[in-house]
Amino acid sequence: MGFPSVMLLMCLVVGLSTCRAEGEDNQIQVTETTEGEQENHLTETVASDTGSPEKACDPNIYMVLKELGALQERQEATARALEETNRKLEASEKKVDVLNSTLTEMRRTYEDQHQVAFSAAMPKEGTIGPVNVLYPLVYKHVLSNIGGHYSPVTGYFTAPVRGLYYFSFSSFCWAGDGTSGGSLYRNENKVVSWYGYSKTDPISGSNSAILLLQAGDMVNIRLWDGRKISDNGNKYSTFSGFLLSPM
Numbered sequence: 407m408g409f410p411s412v413m414l415l416m417c418l419v420v421g422l423s424t425c426r427a428e429g430e431d432n433q434i435q436v437t438e439t440t441e442g443e444q445e446n447h448l449t450e451t452v453a454s455d456t457g458s459p460e461k462a463c464d465p466n467i468y469m470v471l472k473e474l475g476a477l478q479e480r481q482e483a484t485a486r487a488l489e490e491t492n493r494k495l496e497a498s499e500k501k502v503d504v505l506n507s508t509l510t511e512m513r514r515t516y517e518d519q520h521q522v523a524f525s526a527a528m529p530k531e532g533t534i535g536p537v538n539v540l541y542p543l544v545y546k547h548v549l550s551n552i553g554g555h556y557s558p559v560t561g562y563f564t565a566p567v568r569g570l571y572y573f574s575f576s577s578f579c580w581a582g583d584g585t586s587g588g589s590l591y592r593n594e595n596k597v598v599s600w601y602g603y604s605k606t607d608p609i610s611g612s613n614s615a616i617l618l619l620q621a622g623d624m625v626n627i628r629l630w631d632g633r634k635i636s637d638n639g640n641k642y643s644t645f646s647g648f649l650l651s652p653m
């Protein structure tokens with residue numbers, strides 16, 4: 407209730423004063439010049455004598471009432487429009503909530519899938535081998551194991567999702583007591599290897615691979631038949647891997 411109401415009040419006052427001025431020759435007449443919602447112009451015109459006082463008074467009051475009715479209609483229309491807007495807003499808020507929970511869910515899944523990484527160091531102080539079989543190495547000293555997909559009991563990493571994974575390993579062997587060699591295996595398939603022989607110096611070897619794995623694929627390091635690998639507290643021999651990206 408702002409400007410239009412004030413105008414209406416003025417109309418009423420003017421209308422009444424018109425009634426009071428019934429004896430005068432010149433009368434004040436209120437006319438509406440614009441039908442627009444916010445533009446009700448009050449114009450005062452000096453009219454010539456139009457006859458009896460009643461005839462001059464009644465149309466003004468009628469017009470004021472008409473204006474009141476129009477204002478009421480506009481208010482009702484505004485209220486309806488507001489209700490409609492509120493309904494739309496509520497619907498939008500519901501949609502935002504649904505989108506937000508979907509996004510939260512997706513983010514959680516994404517983070518779960520991306521938090522896959524491990525790093526472990528060799529088994530023990532001393533040397534493993536030679537053994538007359540292909541020997542699965544168990545890197546018992548876990549440095550990190552995000553997602554828990556590396557087992558320090560079996561030495562296997564198991565891919566939780568299909569994706570691109572990076573693996574690396576390093577090996578060490580004391581000098582003079584044989585050769586060192588082994589491979590990284592994906593399930594039962596040899597992928598990359600290391601090999602070394604020296605009578606006088608310690609042997610180091612390393613390799614890495616980026617592999618597209620299926621969920622459930624298993625990766626580990628195996629010492630070749632008759633070869634050796636060593637380590638001590640310095641952690642020379644390690645096996646690490648992480649998920650680059652799910653695919």
Ligand SMILES: *[C@@H]1O[C@H](CO)[C@@H](O)[C@H](O)[C@H]1NC(C)=O
Nearest residue numbers: 502503504505506507509510
């Ligand atoms: C989205 O959801 C999270 C957690 O449920 C909440 O903290 C956050 O305020 C929500 N954001 C919006 C825009 O609703």
